[in-house]
Amino acid sequence: MxxxxxxxxxxxxxxxxxxxEASQFLASHAAEARPFSGxxxxxxxxxxxxxxxxxxxxxxALEGTKVLSFDAxxxxxxxxxxxxxxxxxLPEANKYYPVLVEAIKSxxxxxxxxxxxxxxxxxxxxxAGDTIGAxxxxxxxxxxxxVDGAKTVAVxxxxxxxxxxxxxxxxxxxxxxxxxxxxxxxxxxxxxGRNRLSDLAIVGVTALGVKxxxxxxxxxFSLAIASVAPTPFVPVKAEEVLASKPVAAEAVAEAAQVAxxxxxxxxxxxxxxxxxxxxxxxxIKRAVEDTLKKLx
Numbered sequence: 308m309x310x311x312x313x314x315x316x317x318x319x320x321x322x323x324x325x326x327x328e329a330s331q332f333l334a335s336h337a338a339e340a341r342p343f344s345g346x347x348x349x350x351x352x353x354x355x356x357x358x359x360x361x362x363x364x365x366x367x368a369l370e371g372t373k374v375l376s377f378d379a380x381x382x383x384x385x386x387x388x389x390x391x392x393x394x395x396x397l398p399e400a401n402k403y404y405p406v407l408v409e410a411i412k413s414x415x416x417x418x419x420x421x422x423x424x425x426x427x428x429x430x431x432x433x434x435a436g437d438t439i440g441a442x443x444x445x446x447x448x449x450x451x452x453x454v455d456g457a458k459t460v461a462v463x464x465x466x467x468x469x470x471x472x473x474x475x476x477x478x479x480x481x482x483x484x485x486x487x488x489x490x491x492x493x494x495x496x497x498x499x500g501r502n503r504l505s506d507l508a509i510v511g512v513t514a515l516g517v518k519x520x521x522x523x524x525x526x527x528f529s530l531a532i533a534s535v536a537p538t539p540f541v542p543v544k545a546e547e548v549l550a551s552k553p554v555a556a557e558a559v560a561e562a563a564q565v566a567x568x569x570x571x572x573x574x575x576x577x578x579x580x581x582x583x584x585x586x587x588x589x590x591i592k593r594a595v596e597d598t599l600k601k602l603x
Contacts, residue, residue, distance in 0.1 A: 318359075318363050326370055330479060331477065334476045343364070343365065369479070375394065381484065404441070407445065413496065432468070434536060440512070441496065446486055449480050466539060495514050498510075512587070516599065530545055534577075535572040559596060563591040
């Protein structure tokens with residue numbers, strides 16, 4: 308048994324050698340085992356008593372978890388064991404996925420990002436996850452290994468509630484693939500927090516836009532909002548407003564209002580529900596306006 312920190316409960320450390328071994332162990336100890344890589348959120352939640360697994364299963368040595376590669380056709384693939392700082396330092400990530408890089412740099416501190424991972428951010432299924440919005444607007448797909456072999460799940464279909472996802476016992480998220488975004492796209496991530504470092508988002512807004520002659524407005528936007536619903540939220544009706552009406556100040560304001568009316572935030576120590584709703588309207592407007600300026 309290991310007690311890695313005076314505030315942590317004891318646990319057994321398991322380091323499987325193969326994907327099959329890892330999935331089988333997790334499936335056979337479904338109520339007692341938890342996979343981890345960076346551990347930045349896992350250990351905090353264990354310390355605070357949110358869960359007390361008997362086994363922690365280290366997935367860092369498993370095939371496919373350390374990949375960080377870009378392909379002009381397939382896109383960007385990020386392994387579950389790849390720290391955020393490695394992703395944000397990748398030239399192709401900065402060139403093709405600048406909104407993801409912007410979101411990464413908003414996460415806690417540089418030191419923590421040396422261990423924190425994007426896959427961990429997603430699997431925690433926190434409505435406040437900073438990088439989740441970017442993986443939504445870039446149409447990310449999770450590559451998963453389970454007891455029955457390999458499968459994929461779109462990030463948009465992954466969340467089942469606060470802290471809950473659709474993974475089955477034995478499932479391990481090995482990586483995420485972000486398709487190559489449309490040429491000429493632009494975007495923005497805006498995080499509202501109580502301070503510039505380490506705080507969770509009171510509201511987080513991700514916007515991605517591209518010129519599209521098939522849309523009545525001449526533009527298409529993908530939007531995502533953090534900390535305003537049980538799961539990371541995509542305001543589809545606001546996206547439809549931006550696609551269907553000439554993109555002038557009135558349409559942007561209408562889309563921001565529609566987004567505000569769509570969210571269902573809660574009151575907590577970081578902010579009231581009403582404050583969050585108003586900030587959704589303000590931040591959507593700012594993010595869309597900033598993106599339109601970049602698109603020209």
